[in-house]
Amino acid sequence: MTPSGDEHETSGAADGREAVELPAALEDVRSSLIDWYEADHREFPWRETEDPYAILVCEVMSQQTQLDRVRPAYEAFLEEWPTAAALAAADRSDVVGFWSSHSLGYNNRAKYLHEAAQQVHEEFDGEFPRTPVDLEELMGVGPYTANAVASFAFNAGDAVVDTNVKRVLYRAFGVPDSDDAFEQAASTLLPDGRSRVWNNAIMELGGVACGTTPRCEEEGCPWRQWCHAYGTGDFTAPDVPTQPSFEGSRRQFRGRIVATLRKYDELPIDDLGHRIRVDYTPDGDHGREWLRGLLADLSDDGLVAVRDGEDGVRVRLRE
CATH class of the missing domain: 1.10.10.10 (Winged helix-like DNA-binding domain superfamily/Winged helix DNA-binding domain)
Structure with missing residues (x-):
């Protein structure tokens, strides 16, 4: 059931961008999702660490690669090179060889990851940058990856907006299918100082309850009372134009x-x-x-x- 009238909060219109309407009860929206996530979520080894190096390895491996292939590769990679210093000292051909043997695709990612580790060692005195802007100084680290590392390692990131998050925002709150609108909505929803748990939670919602085939009831989606798709039964989304x-x-x-x-x-x-x-x-x-x-x-x-x-x-x- 969707809110109506004065039950909406509008963001993004004052600066000329497309207005995005979200439920007025934002604190309830936030707390319900965080409570849902903290009560039960999928366990991944990268969710059990705040080490920026380990998180960077995960983020680079996860680019266009299924998580079932990432987990064993991630664990084996960190066993071989447990720190940024160890990776920086490695022979690049060994790193690329590992990447290829684990079918992670795009071997240039391995080269960039190796070079980023060298930058941390040589340019940052072994300490990882902590903000998204500074993390983008590392080779191969774009805005999304920089923000993810800042969020999950330092709890200092902005809202993460990936395909799962876009699907959730589109279905739940009718956010228009545009990058600008998704960024607005995601930023408005993000609770101050809680980027680590929030970004994990909303991505979990998209990956578990609000996938291409939704599982609202089975996974106890915490946003059903606000969700436009749940209220109307129309579960289309930018990445779900037709039935799988x-x-x-x-x-x-x-x-x-x-x-x-x-x-x-x-x-x-x-x-x-x-x-x-x-x-x-x-x-x-x-x-x-x-x-x-x-x-x-x-x-x-x-x-x-x-x-x-x-x-x-x-x-x-x-x-």
């Missing part, structure tokens, strides 16, 4: 219908459609006619009841 290909069979969608109706006494047919696939449009290829075919199958099996009334078509599970 692996969710294509009629059997899968019949299962989704039953699982969805278990949570509700009754749903209008279009609300049901939006909740079972992100590209549902009433008059489209995957619209009411397509959905009615699935419901007919389930009705024949004695699982659902479809009611045509003055208030439209409504669907429920049979008792």
